[in-house]
Amino acid sequence: MNDGRLGTQVRIVGSGLLGTSIGLGLREHDVDVVIDDASPSSARLALDYGAGRAPASGDAPGLVVVCVPPDVTAAVVAAELAAHPDAVVCDVASVKRGVLDELTALGADLRRFVGTHPMAGRERGGAISGRADLFVGRPWVVVRESAEPAAAGLVEDLILDLGAVPVFLSADQHDRAVALVSHAPQLVASLFAARLRDGEAAALGLAGQGLRDVTRIASSDPALWVQILTANADAVAGVLRSMRDDLDAVLAALEDPDAGGSRRALADALGNGNSGVARIPGKHGQDNRFSQLVVLVADRPGELARLLTDIGAIGVNMEDLRLEHSPGAQIGFAEISVLPEAEEHLTEQLEARGWTISGSTT
Amino acid sequence: MNDGRLGTQVRIVGSGLLGTSIGLGLREHDVDVVIDDASPSSARLALDYGAGRAPASGDAPGLVVVCVPPDVTAAVVAAELAAHPDAVVCDVASVKRGVLDELTALGADLRRFVGTHPMAGRERGGAISGRADLFVGRPWVVVRESAEPAAAGLVEDLILDLGAVPVFLSADQHDRAVALVSHAPQLVASLFAARLRDGEAAALGLAGQGLRDVTRIASSDPALWVQILTANADAVAGVLRSMRDDLDAVLAALEDPDAGGSRRALADALGNGNSGVARIPGKHGQDNRFSQLVVLVADRPGELARLLTDIGAIGVNMEDLRLEHSPGAQIGFAEISVLPEAEEHLTEQLEARGWTISGSTT
Numbered sequence: 035m036n037d038g039r040l041g042t043q044v045r046i047v048g049s050g051l052l053g054t055s056i057g058l059g060l061r062e063h064d065v066d067v068v069i070d071d072a073s074p075s076s077a078r079l080a081l082d083y084g085a086g087r088a089p090a091s092g093d094a095p096g097l098v099v100v101c102v103p104p105d106v107t108a109a110v111v112a113a114e115l116a117a118h119p120d121a122v123v124c125d126v127a128s129v130k131r132g133v134l135d136e137l138t139a140l141g142a143d144l145r146r147f148v149g150t151h152p153m154a155g156r157e158r159g160g161a162i163s164g165r166a167d168l169f170v171g172r173p174w175v176v177v178r179e180s181a182e183p184a185a186a187g188l189v190e191d192l193i194l195d196l197g198a199v200p201v202f203l204s205a206d207q208h209d210r211a212v213a214l215v216s217h218a219p220q221l222v223a224s225l226f227a228a229r230l231r232d233g234e235a236a237a238l239g240l241a242g243q244g245l246r247d248v249t250r251i252a253s254s255d256p257a258l259w260v261q262i263l264t265a266n267a268d269a270v271a272g273v274l275r276s277m278r279d280d281l282d283a284v285l286a287a288l289e290d291p292d293a294g295g296s297r298r299a300l301a302d303a304l305g306n307g308n309s310g311v312a313r314i315p316g317k318h319g320q321d322n323r324f325s326q327l328v329v330l331v332a333d334r335p336g337e338l339a340r341l342l343t344d345i346g347a348i349g350v351n352m353e354d355l356r357l358e359h360s361p362g363a364q365i366g367f368a369e370i371s372v373l374p375e376a377e378e379h380l381t382e383q384l385e386a387r388g389w390t391i392s393g394s395t396t
Numbered sequence: 397m398n399d400g401r402l403g404t405q406v407r408i409v410g411s412g413l414l415g416t417s418i419g420l421g422l423r424e425h426d427v428d429v430v431i432d433d434a435s436p437s438s439a440r441l442a443l444d445y446g447a448g449r450a451p452a453s454g455d456a457p458g459l460v461v462v463c464v465p466p467d468v469t470a471a472v473v474a475a476e477l478a479a480h481p482d483a484v485v486c487d488v489a490s491v492k493r494g495v496l497d498e499l500t501a502l503g504a505d506l507r508r509f510v511g512t513h514p515m516a517g518r519e520r521g522g523a524i525s526g527r528a529d530l531f532v533g534r535p536w537v538v539v540r541e542s543a544e545p546a547a548a549g550l551v552e553d554l555i556l557d558l559g560a561v562p563v564f565l566s567a568d569q570h571d572r573a574v575a576l577v578s579h580a581p582q583l584v585a586s587l588f589a590a591r592l593r594d595g596e597a598a599a600l601g602l603a604g605q606g607l608r609d610v611t612r613i614a615s616s617d618p619a620l621w622v623q624i625l626t627a628n629a630d631a632v633a634g635v636l637r638s639m640r641d642d643l644d645a646v647l648a649a650l651e652d653p654d655a656g657g658s659r660r661a662l663a664d665a666l667g668n669g670n671s672g673v674a675r676i677p678g679k680h681g682q683d684n685r686f687s688q689l690v691v692l693v694a695d696r697p698g699e700l701a702r703l704l705t706d707i708g709a710i711g712v713n714m715e716d717l718r719l720e721h722s723p724g725a726q727i728g729f730a731e732i733s734v735l736p737e738a739e740e741h742l743t744e745q746l747e748a749r750g751w752t753i754s755g756s757t758t
Contacts, residue, residue, distance in 0.1 A: 263662055
């Protein structure tokens with residue numbers, strides 16, 4: 035058991051990825067977590083997974099966390115505020131202004147409401163993807179607006195107990211920020227990935243890490259994203275309009291590459307990209323909590339098991355493992371994530387056992 | 397020593413990342429490698445690295461590999477064909493049609509020329525980033541065009557000795573393919589990353605893995621990419637024009653999100669992205685060629701190795717493996733990709749050994 039800051043019963047409404055992960059994380063601090071969901075089968079999975087217990091008569095939550103799709107968030111928050119008049123209610127929806135406006139229109143008690151948005155997620159949703167450590171080290175936006183200080187403090191305790199970093203923004207600041215760093219990139223990835231539908235098979239066979247990275251988030255759930263994009267349409271459109279203008283300039287340069295100024299226009303587009311990407315804090319392209327080792331593995335049954343047996347014998351805990359294998363090659367790559375302090379020891383010990391480390395992935 | 401297929405002296409012109417890596421890889425097979433470079437300091441580094449030896453009088457290469465920037469590739473290939481009338485000459489430039497056209501215009505002996513393009517690289521260039529295993533398991537395009545069969549065979553031996561997988565395409569097929577999977581994604585990443593120049597610091601602080609992935613390759617070298625994009629301008633423009641048309645449709649939907657058809661237009665853009673990204677082979681269990689099994693694995697040291705040992709004993713080859721692992725839950729999930737015909741047998745055999753299969757993830 036690990037004492038957390040929260041000293042109250044927590045009711046989670048919605049047992050998808052976020053609700054389940056919040057429940058798992060709070061259970062590590064022995065918080066009394068109640069999980070409720072309009073879908074009994076979804077709730078069942080979260081309960082089996084250990085994210086909390088089913089509702090019971092006499093439940094008296096001090097904090098309700100609403101983790102439902104964006105387009106029903108305001109209605110569920112209003113219902114929870116009414117049903118639990120002594121509780122603080124927060125939501126986790128990806129857009130904050132629209133929820134506030136709807137709640138105002140519904141006449142909800144905004145002194146007990148705190149809008150939040152954890153900047154964490156996974157490609158796959160659902161309780162099955164829930165993780166207690168989903169929020170560790172991640173920013174978690176808090177929009178106080180009309181909330182009383184005690185209400186905001188309770189939500190801040192929730193966030194700190196889950197290992198996340200509270201970031202206080204206004205609703206409008208938040209919505210502009212996520213348009214730039216989350217919503218517009220989602221559409222750009224989807225719009226580019228759509229080009230691959232008509233590509234020749236030979237072309238797809240040449241795909242490397244660059245293409246995989248640019249398009250990775252294009253596998254996100256369209257129904258959820260239509261809700262998010264619709265709720266933040268103005269801000270997202272602003273970002274994409276400026277991209278469209280630059281895209282038109284690049285297209286003009288490509289359509290007449292020998293014209294005066296065409297090479298300059300391309301160089302400017304690439305140079306501006308350099309400047310932009312340099313503004314992203316921290317290490318690029320990887321989960322910066324872990325170091326990645328790439329080990330060459332012969333494409334034979336049993337080789338990967340032998341590698342994992344060796345890693346177990348060396349006594350290092352793998353945080354993640356991914357296998358990459360090119361069709362036709364006699365060899366694959368196992369990308370192993372470990373805590374940074376374990377990397378050197380693991381590399382030495384694996385090499386001593388005859389494994390080839392091909393470096394860290396780029 | 398490790399005997400390779402190549403039984404001839406190899407002359408490498410250009411000692412950057414690719415030239416140095418080819419030299420290092422061939423030296424592992426004890427091939428006599430000569431490294432030449434217009435820049436003596438760059439050549440010095442590659443020689444010190446052990447990528448080959450300096451040129452000497454009496455050198456008689458059977459194969460010349462030209463590894464110089466794209467805009468001087470044709471001129472250097474022509475000079476090497478003339479200087480070594482008995483040698484086969486190949487290049488490694490990222491665009492193939494332009495090099496062939498220039499060589500034709502120069503009246504070069506195309507029977508001894510093979511265009512190639514290894515689909516491998518690193519974010520950092522230069523001899524200092526060279527690796528003997530850079531090409532292992534990667535596709536390496538071969539464009540035969542007018543080359544005699546013996547010339548193409550020698551280049552194929554080079555590729556196999558370096559552990560790569562030869563992929564035979566026409567020059568036009570290659571250029572269309574790399575426009576789609578490499579050149580257009582580069583511009584898309586750069587164009588989007590440029591939006592970040594004017595973002596508020598609070599917004600950049602919320603950056604997550606999605607933004608990092610979409611923009612990672614935007615840190616590439618503009619000078620090199622202007623050459624590549626100019627040399628493949630038509631094909632790249634074709635891909636980007638279709639993206640621009642879809643972007644305009646998405647912008648219209650965002651500018652009037654409540655209009656009839658706007659949600660449909662956004663859902664189509666996102667759904668088409670899903671379909672496109674699903675065509676990329678290899679990673680994330682999205683490859684349609686394989687079936688995915690999800691096996692429950694207790695969160696104890698050694699359990700995953702035991703699972704993989706069992707899979708090896710059953711005699712089924714895993715094509716891909718991903719771990720879903722939550723420290724908060726008492727259980728993890730191993731998602732295993734196998735050939736569809738192996739799925740039923742593997743499921744039966746694993747269940748017989750006491751493993752719980754939780755279903756397929758698609």
